[in-house]
Amino acid sequence: MMTMLEPIAGADLVRPTAVLPLLDFAGVAVFAATGALAAAREKHDVLTFAFFAAVTGMGGGTLRDLLIGAPVFWVQDWRYVAVCMVAAVGFWMLGSRSWRFRALLWLDAVGLAAYGVMGAAKAATYGVTPLICIVMGVLTACFGGIVRDVLAHQPSILLRRELNITAALVSAALFVGLKALSLPTWPAVAVAVVAGFGVRAGALKWGWSLPAFPTAASRY
DSSP states (O other), X not given: OOGGGGGGOSGGGGSTTSHHHHHHHHHHHHHHHXXXXXXXXXXOOXXXXXXXXXXXXXXXXXXXXXXXXXXOHHHXXXXXXXXXXXXXXXXXXXXXXXXXXXXXXXXHHHHHHHHHHHHHXXXXXXXXXXXXXXXXXXXXXXXHHHHHHHHTXXXXXXXXXXXXXXXXXXXXXXXXXXXXXXXXXXXXXXXXXXXXHHHHHHHHHHOOBOOOOOOHHHHO
């Protein structure tokens, strides 16, 4: 039993007015926007915009729900699909903008932090151990982006040196740790999201990265 996360378990997570479902919708919207922007980079049509938005916005959460044995969230609530469609049509109507690809990077940073928290929190409600909650947070935040990059023929986030997956890991782990200390949900969410976003923002602005595996020449 996952007693360390009991304060966030229960019906509060599925009420539209609760903290974490709002974060869930926000995460889907942000990632859907990055999917639409990726489609814009390849100059696709509006239907492909919608497909990219849906896969990116809901891909990570779908994998999480399948792994923890939960009903797939967007099948249970049509509003998630609607959010993805609105994001796709909105960016299609915006047309070409000089700032849009820079916006993709920063929206991705927000999504990584927000969805890292949401993935960990939802896993907690299904009795998953704390370590696996963190893993689910990372999967939720990163899987949709991985699929997006594959479809758009872009280098996967798994292969980028700059901190990317690390941002989701920081937000998920910090949220789990703060809830273990019985911190109320709003402060725990705020601290974890800001920390995860800060890590990714540092990577974008200053090129932060983890140390690479040393070559044979540098080890001797």
